[in-house]
Amino acid sequence: MVKIVFIKIFFRAILCYFCLFLISCSDAEEPKRKATPAKPKFTLVKTPQVNPDSVFYFVQKQVDFGPRTPNSMAHEKCADWMVEKLKSYNFKTIEQKGKQLAYDGKELAYRNIIGRFGLNKKKRIMLSAHWDTRPWADQDVERRDEPIDGANDAGSGVAVILEVARLLNQESPNIGVDVVLFDIEDYGKSNETFCYGSQIWSKDTRLDSLLPIYGINLDMVGDPNALFLYEGYSQEYARPVLDKVWTIAKHMGYSRYFKVIPDGQIIDDHYYVNQAGIPCIDIIHRDPQNGSFANxxxxHNDNMDNISAKTLKSVTDVVMQTIYRED
Ligand SMILES: [Zn+2]
Structure with a gap:
């Protein structure tokens, strides 16, 4: 039996060799074609429609409270409003309140606001932004001791998140979404004294066992000439998320804002989200020419005159598409 098998294999081998010979001969006569692997088509999924007037209004509303500097009435009123908004969109809200000693010896009463949507969903992502505003205009040439409006920094990031929250409530995505609005980000002097809200949160996320698989932090996303680059820590901790979000932006026609340009590391709230074990990127306006931020x-120019509904809509579109693509 062994022999027969051997002969059969022998004949099969000869047959195969002959076939291969024929194929290679016929190949030789064909004009050479370059093999181009077919690219998988990128199709956008349907999402509820972003309303640019609505996102713009969410910035205006925050600015109308006045500068949201810690320990001020405007700060308190704005926090109440954000909590109410999230509740009205069916988010379960949790507040992390306390007092933090600032670098200048002042005690800052803080409120980190956490909102959770679709609590029955195991797969979750997180959106974050800081909501407090800087008490000084230290980059200005005049009235440097007076607080800024903070329309872009931090009104814009919060506005994008509230618009996403409004739309999630219209039509639930496949995944759950956690929102964290960080307080006392912008009261700092040196790296460690910024982002107090997210530093505190990173040690006690209040998200129990259902940790989000990744996070997107939004900071200064409303300038008419916004540019978002591949920020350093985002590259280090969450490169696949950066690639995913920037690819979506490209396919939505927003490469004007989202540039695949490597950038330096910035200590922003996303740094501490990463420390909490959630890979998180930072969508933050950068100026590659001067290595700084928005002009x-x-x-005091951080006011409504320098907020663009078009930029806000583009960023919100990208975030919405990112959420609704997940399954
Ligand atoms: Zn700032």
Whole structure:
């Protein structure tokens, strides 16, 4: 039996060799074609429609409270309003309150606001932004001791998140979404004295066992000429998320804002989200020419005149598409 098998294999081998010979001969006569692997088509999924007027209004509303500097009435009123908004969109809200000693010896009463949507969903992502505003215009040439409006820094990030929250409530995505609005980000002087809210939160996320699989932090996302680059810590901790979000932006026609340009590391709230074990990127306006931020950054020009509904809509579109693509 062994022999027969051997002969059969022998004949099969000869047959195969002959076939291969024929194929290679016929190949030789064909004009050479370059093999181009077919690219998988990128199709956008349907999401509830972002309303640019609505996102813009969410910035205006925050600015109308006045500068949201810690320990001020405007700060308190704005926090109440954000909590009410999230509740009205069916988010379960949790507040992390306390007092933090600032670098200048002042005690800052803080409120981190956590909102959770679709609590029955195991797969979750997180959106974050800081909501407090800088008490000084230290990058300005005049009235440097007076607080800024903070329309872009931090009104814009909060506005994008509230618009997403409004739309999630219209049509639930496949995944759950956690929102964290960080307080006392912008009261700092040196790296360690910024982002107190997210530093505190990173040690006690209040998200129990259902940790989000990744996070997107939004900071200064409303300037008419916004540019978002591949920030350093985002590259280090969450490169696949950066690639995912920037690819979506490209396919939505927003490469004007979202540039695949490597950038330096920035200590922003996303750094501490990463420390909490959630890979998180930072969508933050950068100026590659001067290595700084938006022109209006920490000046009195950070007002509604430098907020673009078009930019706000583009960023919200990208975040919405990212959420609704997940299954
Ligand atoms: Zn700032």
């Amino acid at each position: 209006s950054w920490h000046t």
